[in-house]
Structure formats: structure tokens, C-alpha cells
Amino acid sequence: MAYSLSAFLIAQIGKNRNVEQGRLISGAKLLELAKDAIRVAQERIGGQVVFLEMEHGNAKLAKFYSDNGFVPFGTRDDFEEGQPVTYDQLFLFLK
Numbered sequence: 571m572a573y574s575l576s577a578f579l580i581a582q583i584g585k586n587r588n589v590e591q592g593r594l595i596s597g598a599k600l601l602e603l604a605k606d607a608i609r610v611a612q613e614r615i616g617g618q619v620v621f622l623e624m625e626h627g628n629a630k631l632a633k634f635y636s637d638n639g640f641v642p643f644g645t646r647d648d649f650e651e652g653q654p655v656t657y658d659q660l661f662l663f664l665k
Contacts, residue, residue: 576617577661578608583622601638609664618664626656635660 583600595603608620624631626645640660647656 575619576615577619577621578611578617580604580608580620580622597634598638605662605664612664620662620664621659622661623657623659626658632658638662 580601583597583604585597605620612618620640622635622640623646624635632642640662642658642660644659645656646659647654649655
């Protein structure tokens with residue numbers, strides 16, 4: 571048996587420390603802008619699930635995503651520049 575799910579992936583979100591102080595936005599605002607863009611796409615093509623990954627073991631980032639509605643569901647092992655790295659996988663149901 572196979573299942574199909576329309577979903578969105580937030581591939582990269584992060585800080586840019588080179589931005590002028592007066593032009594900074596919070597991580598929560600940046601994530602909300604990403605979710606708003608996904609909602610526009612959702613209206614056109616469907617889907618309710620948003621996925622993202624974060625490097626394993628970052629408790630501060632895990633709390634940030636949890637505070638913004640994301641729920642962990644698994645991990646994924648990969649290699650970056652020949653070094654093993656583990657990613658925590660999270661999802662959010664958009665309404």
C-alpha cells in the first residue's frame with residue numbers, strides 16, 4: 571500500500587548577521603512570512619503539511635520551532651563535507 575501527501579518543505583532559514591540593526595526581523599517574523607507564502611501556494615495547489623529539518627541537538631532552535639507549532643517526527647542521517655550529520659525532522663499542519 572502506498573500513500574501520497576502534498577506537503578511543503580522549508581529548506582533553509584537562518585540568521586544573517588550582516589544586516590543593519592534597523593532592518594532586522596525576528597526569527598518568528600521570518601517563519602511567519604514563510605508560512606504566509608506557503609498559504610498562498612496552498613490555496614493554489616493544496617497541501618496542509620510543512621516540513622523542515624534542523625541539525626540534531628540544538629535545544630534552543632528545537633524550542634523555537636516547537637513554540638511556533640512544529641512537532642518532531644523523526645531523524646535523518648546524512649553526510650556534509652564527508653562528515654556524518656544527523657537532522658531532526660519536524661512538521662506543522664497549516665490551517
